[in-house]
Amino acid sequence: MTEDTKAAPKxxxxxxxxxxxxxxxxxxxxxxxxxxxxxxxxxxxYALPAADQDDESDAES
Ligand SMILES: [Zn+2]
Structure with a gap:
């Protein structure tokens, strides 16, 4: 058996x-x-600030 997986980079x-x-x-x-x-x-x-969505309406002015 001959396998040609030598050159195949893992x-x-x-x-x-x-x-x-x-x-x-x-x-x-x-x-x-x-x-x-x-x-x-x-x-x-990767650590997006999970800001409370309810806070958005409160921030409106
Ligand atoms: Zn790169």
Whole structure:
């Protein structure tokens, strides 16, 4: 049996830019993209302020 899975990279594409990921910084393609993802977390993109929707009408003036 011969399997041609040698060249098949198991790493998934970079979630940031879609380029092939690099083992050293997986699942990203570079430290830059890893940084972007990190900043997303720090920036609160993943932690959106779940502001009370009822507060909106109260803020109107
Ligand atoms: Zn990338």
């Amino acid at each position: 790493l998934r594409p970079c979630p940031i830019c879609g380029k092939p990921a690099v083992e050293a910084v997986k699942p990203f393609c570079s430290t830059r993209c890893a940084d972007v993802d990190l900043h997303r977390w720090l920036g609160g993109v």
